[in-house]
Amino acid sequence: MNKDKRTQIFSRLQAINPNPTTELHFSSPFELLIAVILSAQATDKGVNRATAGLFAQANTPQAILDLGEDGLKQHIRTIGLFNSKASNIMQTCRILVEQHGSQVPRAREALEALPGVGRKTANVVLNTAFGEPTMAVDTHIFRVSNRTRIARGKTPLAVEKALLRLVPKAFLQDAHHWLILHGRYICTARKPRCGQCPIADLCEYPDKTAAAAAPEAVPKAAPEATAAPAP
Numbered sequence: 001m002n003k004d005k006r007t008q009i010f011s012r013l014q015a016i017n018p019n020p021t022t023e024l025h026f027s028s029p030f031e032l033l034i035a036v037i038l039s040a041q042a043t044d045k046g047v048n049r050a051t052a053g054l055f056a057q058a059n060t061p062q063a064i065l066d067l068g069e070d071g072l073k074q075h076i077r078t079i080g081l082f083n084s085k086a087s088n089i090m091q092t093c094r095i096l097v098e099q100h101g102s103q104v105p106r107a108r109e110a111l112e113a114l115p116g117v118g119r120k121t122a123n124v125v126l127n128t129a130f131g132e133p134t135m136a137v138d139t140h141i142f143r144v145s146n147r148t149r150i151a152r153g154k155t156p157l158a159v160e161k162a163l164l165r166l167v168p169k170a171f172l173q174d175a176h177h178w179l180i181l182h183g184r185y186i187c188t189a190r191k192p193r194c195g196q197c198p199i200a201d202l203c204e205y206p207d208k209t210a211a212a213a214a215p216e217a218v219p220k221a222a223p224e225a226t227a228a229p230a231p
């Protein structure tokens with residue numbers, strides 16, 4: 001795919017949704033960090049339901065430490081893997097208090113050193129809390145990037161690096177939100193809705209479908225899907 005096509009694709013996605021963001025509810029980098037840790041293999045809606053009560057009671061590292069692990073579990077027990085997530089969050093809060101002055105660090109290395117925080121979570125926090133032009137490659141971005149030929153790669157990291165190199169600079173900050181939304185609502189895994197796709201004439205996927213169903217409305221926020229990558 002050439003540069004002109006990539007520019008046209010992101011221009012169209014931007015016109016459809018000029019200010020994309022996450023569907024996770026948060027009001028500080030710390031709240032976002034906790035929400036993203038909880039969102040692994042969970043829906044954003046489920047995480048929001050749990051964090052509404054949790055953050056009302058405790059939305060700083062020290063406050064969560066004061067809740068205790070059992071107190072934290074009471075708030076998040078509806079979320080999958082809540083036992084291990086609670087353990088990771090307690091350890092993360094302790095490190096934030098002891099090593100980072102209770103603040104979420106803005107450096108990738110420091111973020112990835114926190115229990116429960118991998119590269120994708122660090123990318124979400126760096127992008128959405130701190131405005132860094134990172135690419136949190138989830139299953140949707142991995143699929144859309146490869147199908148369209150916007151940026152191809154065999155692993156999420158390869159796609160992340162290709163996107164950082166190939167997405168025009170003007171679109172880098174919001175690109176991952178647009179690609180997630182496109183993958184979730186239009187370029188879906190099993191049956192892409194090529195018949196309703198706003199970038200169909202630019203996409204280089206050789207097996208386009210003529211989808212019969214009308215597309216669902218595309219929301220203004222990009223959910224942070226966390227499933228394993230699939231082509």
Ligand code: SF4
Nearest residue numbers: 187192194197200203
């Ligand atoms: S044309 Fe089809 S395969 Fe290409 S981006 Fe659109 S939905 Fe996906």
